Amino acid sequence: MTLKQILIDRIHQTGPLTVADYMTECLLHPTYGYYSTRDPLGQTGDFTTAPEISQMFGELIGLSLAQSWLDQGSPTPFTLAELGPGRGTLMADLLRATRAVPGFHDAARICLIEASPVLRSAQKQTLKGYEPDWMAEVDTLADQPLFLVANEFFDALPVRQYLRDGDGWREKQVGLQDGTLAFGLGPHGAQPGLQHRMDDTRDGDLVELCDAARLIATRIAHQIATFGGAALVIDYGDWRSLGDTLQALRGHAPTDVLADPGQADLTTHVDFEALTASIQSAGAKFSRLTPQGVFLERLGITDRARALAARLQGPALEDLIAAHRRLTHPEEMGNLFKVLGLFPAQKTPPPGLDP
Numbered sequence: 001m002t003l004k005q006i007l008i009d010r011i012h013q014t015g016p017l018t019v020a021d022y023m024t025e026c027l028l029h030p031t032y033g034y035y036s037t038r039d040p041l042g043q044t045g046d047f048t049t050a051p052e053i054s055q056m057f058g059e060l061i062g063l064s065l066a067q068s069w070l071d072q073g074s075p076t077p078f079t080l081a082e083l084g085p086g087r088g089t090l091m092a093d094l095l096r097a098t099r100a101v102p103g104f105h106d107a108a109r110i111c112l113i114e115a116s117p118v119l120r121s122a123q124k125q126t127l128k129g130y131e132p133d134w135m136a137e138v139d140t141l142a143d144q145p146l147f148l149v150a151n152e153f154f155d156a157l158p159v160r161q162y163l164r165d166g167d168g169w170r171e172k173q174v175g176l177q178d179g180t181l182a183f184g185l186g187p188h189g190a191q192p193g194l195q196h197r198m199d200d201t202r203d204g205d206l207v208e209l210c211d212a213a214r215l216i217a218t219r220i221a222h223q224i225a226t227f228g229g230a231a232l233v234i235d236y237g238d239w240r241s242l243g244d245t246l247q248a249l250r251g252h253a254p255t256d257v258l259a260d261p262g263q264a265d266l267t268t269h270v271d272f273e274a275l276t277a278s279i280q281s282a283g284a285k286f287s288r289l290t291p292q293g294v295f296l297e298r299l300g301i302t303d304r305a306r307a308l309a310a311r312l313q314g315p316a317l318e319d320l321i322a323a324h325r326r327l328t329h330p331e332e333m334g335n336l337f338k339v340l341g342l343f344p345a346q347k348t349p350p351p352g353l354d355p
Helices: 003-014 019-028 055-071 089-097 117-126 192-197 211-227 272-281 292-298 301-309 314-328
Strands: 078-083 108-113 133-135 146-151 160-165 168-177 180-189 206-209 229-238 247-250 253-255 265-267 337-343
Touching: 003 019, 003 168, 003 180, 019 160, 019 168, 019 265, 055 089, 055 146, 055 229, 055 292, 055 301, 055 314, 089 108, 089 117, 089 146, 146 211, 192 206, 211 229, 211 272, 211 337, 229 272, 272 337, 292 301, 292 314, 292 337, 301 314
Parallel strands: 078 108, 078 146, 108 133, 146 229
Antiparallel strands: 160 168, 160 206, 168 180, 229 337, 247 253, 247 265
């Protein structure tokens, strides 16, 4: 049995799936889901994230959060959390960079939000000696100050897609055509959650909504507004969702979204405007949306690269130069990825970001 056949049988029985339901099954099915069955990172996986490119990324994230902790009076204890921590590389680099911050490690209670059993196993090896806690969702975070990072987490959350049709919308669905999976459209209808998009869309435009992102952002923002803390959200996307951004990646190359369910990574661009609406409603503040390259340069990535380069030569030096460019250059990850900071009212955003 394959996940594709399971989904075909399900559609025969209960009708078409929303795009969100399809993404959820592809990524998190307990037996055949993408994240349930493999380590997707690195050269042998399907994609590479910023922490895997260079230690500098996690180091600077750590120093930004640690300075926010100092600026808020060094609260003790506090939760140091990461959403979707991959192999644990970012957290390991973060912790190494903050060892010299007085009291930071003693006060931190490390928490990793991770659904994948394969990646949890990798994180245990990477973070051996730190004794982090694992949980499947943010709702179980302790009621205390929260300092959090989410790098390429929100892009993997399931979205629903709606096509503008006159004065209403039709939901894009996954159904069957000639016995195999195919995209189609549901009936015309009003969508109260999209009423605010009637002024900036026209017939045929597609808009994506991510309820999971809204709920998670609200929960994080409420905790930071109530108990203090800060969060850094780093992801690809833009201020407002417009167009079909659903994509599948396999072997570091794009592939058909419907071809092999569970065998490819599925992502969409993050709608940062929707995140900020949730943050505001929960009583926290958010920073200006900032390109990743600008954020890292403000934190001193070029100086850090020079310091590392002084001890390198040959291929290792070339790799460092390439990593710096990939993380910061506007034609690479520098502009594609954006950074959003969350922080309490009356406080300042994490270093590297503007109010």
